[in-house]
Amino acid sequence: MKYQIFSLHNFRKIPQIAMLPEEEQFNIEVVAHVLPFKTNNYVVNELIDWNNYKDDPIYILNFPQKEMLAPDDFNHMAGVIKSGADRSTIKVEANKIRERLNPHPAGQLEYNVPELNGVRLTGVQHKYNETLLFFPSQGQTCHAYCTFCFRWPQFTGMDEMKFAMNEIERVIEYLKQHDEVTDVLITGGDPMIMKSKVVDLYLTKLIEADLPNLQNIRIGSKSLSFWPYRYLTDDDADDLLKSFEKVVNSGMSLAFMAHFNHHRELETEAVEQAIRKIRATGAQIRTQSPILKHINATPEIWSTMWRRQVQLGLIPYYMFIARDTGAQEYFGIPMVEAWNIFQKAYISVSGIARTVRGPSMSCTPGKVRIIGTTKIKGEKVFVLEFIQGRNSNWACRPFFAKYDEKALWMTDLKPAFGSENFFFEEDLSEILLK
Numbered sequence: 039m040k041y042q043i044f045s046l047h048n049f050r051k052i053p054q055i056a057m058l059p060e061e062e063q064f065n066i067e068v069v070a071h072v073l074p075f076k077t078n079n080y081v082v083n084e085l086i087d088w089n090n091y092k093d094d095p096i097y098i099l100n101f102p103q104k105e106m107l108a109p110d111d112f113n114h115m116a117g118v119i120k121s122g123a124d125r126s127t128i129k130v131e132a133n134k135i136r137e138r139l140n141p142h143p144a145g146q147l148e149y150n151v152p153e154l155n156g157v158r159l160t161g162v163q164h165k166y167n168e169t170l171l172f173f174p175s176q177g178q179t180c181h182a183y184c185t186f187c188f189r190w191p192q193f194t195g196m197d198e199m200k201f202a203m204n205e206i207e208r209v210i211e212y213l214k215q216h217d218e219v220t221d222v223l224i225t226g227g228d229p230m231i232m233k234s235k236v237v238d239l240y241l242t243k244l245i246e247a248d249l250p251n252l253q254n255i256r257i258g259s260k261s262l263s264f265w266p267y268r269y270l271t272d273d274d275a276d277d278l279l280k281s282f283e284k285v286v287n288s289g290m291s292l293a294f295m296a297h298f299n300h301h302r303e304l305e306t307e308a309v310e311q312a313i314r315k316i317r318a319t320g321a322q323i324r325t326q327s328p329i330l331k332h333i334n335a336t337p338e339i340w341s342t343m344w345r346r347q348v349q350l351g352l353i354p355y356y357m358f359i360a361r362d363t364g365a366q367e368y369f370g371i372p373m374v375e376a377w378n379i380f381q382k383a384y385i386s387v388s389g390i391a392r393t394v395r396g397p398s399m400s401c402t403p404g405k406v407r408i409i410g411t412t413k414i415k416g417e418k419v420f421v422l423e424f425i426q427g428r429n430s431n432w433a434c435r436p437f438f439a440k441y442d443e444k445a446l447w448m449t450d451l452k453p454a455f456g457s458e459n460f461f462f463e464e465d466l467s468e469i470l471l472k
């Protein structure tokens with residue numbers, strides 16, 4: 039299958055789009071000037087149900103919706119475009135709106151970039167002891183863009199090939215100095231957008247470095263849902279699968295962290311075959327998704343998705359709460375609702391699908407899971423725990439926040455039982471000062 043990309047510049051050429059009312063097409067154009075937009079022929083022809091596009095979860099996942107911008111911002115951008123403004127004027131206005139959308143949540147930029155021999159190691163994040171995140175520069179785009187994505191500030195022009203070698207050597211140097219790291223998570227964007235020879239360079243270098251403590255190479259990717267032909271018909275599909283095999287044969291595990299938001303993404307012939315190919319290399323596939331209003335905010339969607347995943351040999355791993363950035367007003371759901379959906383879905387699947395953890399928020403202090411709500415001595419509370427903490431010692435200890443049915447995110451919560459602070463806060467401010 040030939041990969042065809044559509045974005046702001048040519049999306050009106052998609053036959054299914056050309057059939058939509060002009061107002062809908064214009065709405066896409068307005069929002070796509072502010073939020074990243076990219077789609078492709080697989081998503082358009084095999085995933086979206088165009089007869090029902092207005093409510094279609096995949097359409098909403100991939101095509102900008104008017105309501106993703108605040109009404110004032112939308113009207114302002116629409117006015118600028120209709121006035122015939124030039125490109126640079128449109129860009130300036132778009133950037134003003136972007137800045138208000140919290141482009142760098144959870145201290146991503148300031149706190150998590152480690153140093154190698156006193157120099158900031160860009161393209162790497164090291165927040166939790168065991169796992170190093172590596173963002174290869176060629177992997178900073180995706181086969182299509184999710185409308186909710188918090189990574190959108192990273193979608194800039196791509197860097198050149200020659201950085202690859204230098205990049206991985208610095209990562210390996212860092213790993214040699216940090217034997218606490220057992221996992222390298224290669225992420226993006228989507229690292230599977232890279233040519234197989236680049237992926238192979240990275241994987242081979244990591245294997246050959248022969249780091250005694252490195253056990254798992256993880257690859258975070260949405261390619262199975264946005265372009266499964268990456269593993270089937272792309273020119274270098276077989277080379278990619280061979281590189282996966284190489285990792286497994288070296289004695290490490292290759293954990294493919296697949297991003298699926300809806301069971302629809304697991305229903306095509308292409309995705310089934312691609313999953314079979316990846317699993318045949320000895321890699322394991324785990325799955326994760328945020329919970330999103332308009333896309334997957336019902337227990338039935340989640341339980342259907344988890345059951346289907348298990349049937350295909352995938353391991354459900356995380357349910358996330360959407361981060362406090364981008365179009366959160368549009369996609370965000372209250373924490374209590376997320377927990378209700380999680381609980382209802384969880385109780386309706388067998389134990390084999392209950393490997394999933396959630397709902398969880400990746401915030402400045404760590405990954406915080408909502409265990410549930412309860413009443414203790416007359417006070418209604420959220421019961422929470424760290425799955426991962428910036429201080430590893432915080433994990434696994436239940437703590438409590440005042441019940442708040444409107445809270446969307448950790449920062450909306452107050453400690454319960456009259457406490458001034460959560461147990462980790464003093465420690466956290468010390469860590470952040472370092």
Ligand SMILES: *Cc1c(COP(=O)(O)O)cnc(C)c1O
Nearest residue numbers: 163165166169171400405425426
């Ligand atoms: C989620 C996450 C990880 C991986 O956490 P696991 O619980 O091991 O899956 C690593 N680093 C960062 C910054 C993360 O957000």
Ligand code: SF4
Nearest residue numbers: 180183184187227260
């Ligand atoms: S595939 Fe991942 S990085 Fe790319 S737009 Fe979607 S969520 Fe963001």
